[in-house]
Amino acid sequence: MCATGAYNPVAYQLKLENDRFAVLKDDLSGLGVCPYDPNDNTTVILVEKNSPGNVPSLFAGSVTDFVKSDPIIFRPFVYLPNGMLEAPYVRTPRARNDWLNEPQFVGSFDVGEYVYFFYREVALEYTNCGKKIYSRVARVCKNDYGGSNTLQNIWISFLKARLNCSIPGEYPYYFDEIQDVYKVGDTFYGLFTTNMNGLTASAICGFNMRDIHRAFDGPFKDQKDKQSIWLPLTDGEVPHPRPGDCKKASSLNKESNLHQAFTSFISRSSMLMDKAVSHTFGKPIFYKSNCLMQKLVVVQNVAGHGELVFFTASNNGLLYKIAAWPGLTPLDAPKTYVVTNYIPFSDSRPIWTLILHDSWIYFGTDMAVGQIAVQTCDKYKKIDLCIYDPYCGWVATLGECRSNENKNLINYAKIDLLSYSLEEAIKKHVGELYVFEKLSKTAGSSVTLRVEYRLHITGSVKWTRNGTSVNDDRHILAQDNSLIITDLRQTDEGQYIATDNLGRTVAEYSLAVETNKEQIEQRWMRKFDQWCDEFERYQEDIRQWERKCSTCCQETSLTNMVPALGGGN
Template sequence: MADVRQTGSNIETTIEYTGDINKRRDAATNCRAKVGAVRVLRRDWRRLSGPILSSLPAPEAHHVREFSCGTLYYRTFFVDSKRDALYVGAMDRLYRLNMNNISASHCERDSINLEPSNVAQCVSKGKSEHFDCRNHVRVIQPMGDGSRLYVCGTNAHSPKDWVLYSNLTHLPRHEYVPGIGMGVAKCPYDPADNSTALWVERGNPGSLPALYSGTNAEFTKADTVIFRTDLHNLTTGRREFAFKRTLKYDSKWLDKPNFVGSFDVGDYVLFFFRETAVEYINCGKAVYSRVARVCKRDTGGKNILSQNWATYLKARLNCSIPGEFPFYFNEIQSIYKVPGDDSRFYGVFTTASTGLMGSAICTFTIGDIQKAFEGKFKEQASSSSAWLPVISSKVPEPRPGTCVNDTSSLPDTVLNFIRSHPLMDSAVSHENEKPIYYKRDLFFTRLVVDKVKVDMMGHQLEYTVYYSGTNEGKIHKIVQWNRNGDSQSALLDIFDVTPGEPIQAMAISRMHGSLYAASDRRVLQLRLALCARRYDACVRCARDPYCGWDRDAGVCREYMPGLIQDVANETADICDSSIARKSVSATWGQSLHLGSFVKMPEVLQPRAVTWYHYSREKGRHPITFNKPEKYIETSEHGLLIISVNEADAGRYDCWLGGSLLCSYNITVDTHRCSPPEKSNEYQKIYSNWCHEFEKYKTAMKTWERKQEGEGVKRQSRAIKSHASRTPANDAGTTNLGPDLTTDVPHSAVPRTFTGNFVSFN
């Protein structure tokens, strides 16, 4: 049974075992026989409610851990694996959680208060006191070796930044960091705004560290900006290079962007965002996803673009279902890069909120991004003209947007060109020209990715596992692999992590074997290898790259050589040998339930489940459910056989696509009238009698409803007829005469039972 312990604000969920463990394991086996049709028919076969993580017994004790100090809007994560710390930005607080066990963290001991200033002024501007006018921490970035952190918060719509030690203490006065205090253009005013920021140590002018950000720089949100802070000499405190930013109020550069991420890659910093598509404006309004880049050595132009980027370029990101008329997922919601691997970027995209809802996961290579930035530029000759590619002869030299040692020495022709032509003509194509995964009626909010390497008989296999959070608090787990150069993927599992609460932040740590997710109310830690916790059958266990099926023990374990694993589903019958054929004996007239799942997993619900019967007379033939008096399919795809006889004997196999789920051998006792010898035989006979009685009750209720309906109709007709013949009385009312009754022939009334009976409701 579940044992939930709460100490202060920290909740830890564990599993307490009672009884024999082997019996509990047997009870979780996916194929089982259940006797008694009445109990099956009356059982609630609807899906279980509550978190899907609690649907199966778990051999692991701490598969899910939770941390919460109330509804504090936990929306910013930073993972410091070297210090085993997960930093969480919240409202008025910055937390430092233990990555091994976040439940062991303490609300007061492991946090620092960052209370807002000027709350009254914020409220006077029409903002809410208890949300808008608080300090929501939106930027947490490591500085140097990670011993210090750069932190920025909304501070009651007056952004403010700090530098803290990694143990969440303030720096002494003599360690003052120049340029710190005012957070405008570094993090947003509004806690509801999307923003991004990145602390970059190397590659900047003078080899000085700097913060790059994408956010709103005004209270009114009129000025959105991609920004780099002033560059200071940290020893002398002197400002060596001035800030750089995008052009102000120029829709060609930025048009109401929503930033989702930024990355330091080589000589450039890349920004990912969605914005109103300026190139589509003549055809209506549309939102496109973008990737923009700036050179880290950019110091602006000498006379033109002196305070602005001289290397700023942007291109559209194409995430679409291919076809003659591609279906586009235009709005990027989240972007992820595996630490240490700059070759790929993984993003989740959605359709416009005003149309058909759908989400997709697409990947982009750094090579394809560079190819787009090396391609043609796009321009609009006049406000009424179409956007067209710029011919090569009009592009000045050196090529606009490339890194040079000193951008202030660039010719005015180059600076003027990039000022009016920041948009590239070609979109960045997604890898394999198709999404990794897509689904309608789904809204992805966050994404993290893990690379899993498996040693399969001396061969190193690599799989990419995607964890994508939704606005309903679920996490979709998808695996991708390559087969003969073709990318393929499959949905492995769906976790109901924060039911009804959108996933606001996600992080993953291979070192700690954990996935971290946050809603506005709590932070959760999940094991990556939830093998026995999630899978009770080989057919699902073998497809998870973290897991393998132990044929001898009949359980799913964390993968090691020797266990059954087939992520790519290359061998359809790999699990057949692990399926135990169950023998079930039935008496003539008894009803049987053959189960396929303890609970039908959500990921398998779209797939076809088929039952087959092997008999001497007919051989192998599929079970059809067009005869409910004989076969009934339960909501969990189990098989209910009504009133078995000699013809029902034989083998019954349940298949999920090309994989065998379970198998039963049914034998039927042909001695129909032999007296029962054991108590369970009496129970079977009693169960069958109850089934017949339930059928009688159903028929009786159906007849009563019909008779009641006919009686009402006849009464209504009689009243109308009588009223038309009867004059009004002295009181001005109509005399309806005696009560009307319906005569029912005695033969039409079913016989009734008297005395006590058992109702299976």
């Protein structure tokens, strides 16, 4: 546990016993592990196996001074249980901005032989063209003891590579600034944004271990002098054994002197890989404009069909629930939908923390902590919003959205999108998505043509009468997309159709306007006849009830007249 300690970071060693923390040590230095400033983006991970001496060790990405001039990837001294020193501290070198250049760390992970660090930094390879921020993944070997001589206490296994999260095209659109990262299985899901000074947009990209290894096994990139461009190095320019090889690093670490070529390469090289780590499917899994997301949680396989659910938090206090359903083939990118937006606060305060625990998402701001349930099926009133959410399914007989624990529900995985459009596929299960109605109204009155489409509609709809757009003072588009027609006239008769911005027909009416006395009288006669029929049915129900009641009362009276068996008198 860490504290900033008024620009003198302090670390505490705690032990959890009977649901309470006991302080084992409270005088530990937090230098290089704990932040100086609560706004510092730092990361730390406890690695339990494969560190020197197989002793649990901390690996951290932080800074060592309050002006943030000395960023560091760091492993403190490693001591054996008997108190003997097993390995010295190891760190990135000081004053080497080609290794770390104003980094902002977002996550660290223990995977196999390595510890991976995800961060964004000022891209040194771009400085000849201006200032730009790139996202990186760096790795170090767990068993790295550090070098010797000029490399004493310096990583000899450190490598870094750029993360490519972009919309492909002749001129790719890059999301260069990683904000958060979450690991599921062998895939890292990164939350990226554009630069805050420009048009804001956010994206989620996936990176699997195969592509990360491919980048680290590829050529290095470097520049010969400050005026040169950055170019890939040939195999002849890279020493053998190759830096970053953990099996070699273990033996090299314990040698008193590393060979000159190896030492010289690490001392002068940026340790940057030439190839960027490519993202899965060659494009973002999800992206959204005019939105700056900064925290991410990922849940996989909720409904058992390989789907993902992303929960993200923005800098203005919004929470998003995003579903990603697998494509039609393994090579197809998933289909993603924003199924729910949450606005937990009345103001636009940034959300800094997002954590999944059991069936709840917990979030934290500067002033408060809150929670939302991961399952919110009862909130969905439209079929598509319900089935988009992997936690939910639609009950056609009830017209309700329920939890997917019931296997008879209609969900996204059960509809046939290979043969039909989304609308047609849903219609196969639930029938028509709107009801065609015939209306008859008197001249001078008003009418409301409602949109009761069973799928979600985004934005406003367009109403037409007999194929011509309606747009005047008597035809009013309500906030719920209903069309209100006032002071009805003969010219208002016709076929009314509402279409949304996707071109779907979402409502259809046939409107007749009665203008003469005969039409009005006929209409009222029809209404009167309907009322009479209804009244006759009501009277018949009353008569049946009276007959049943009369029979029931007679049987009760006869029963009371029969003496009880065995009576005394």
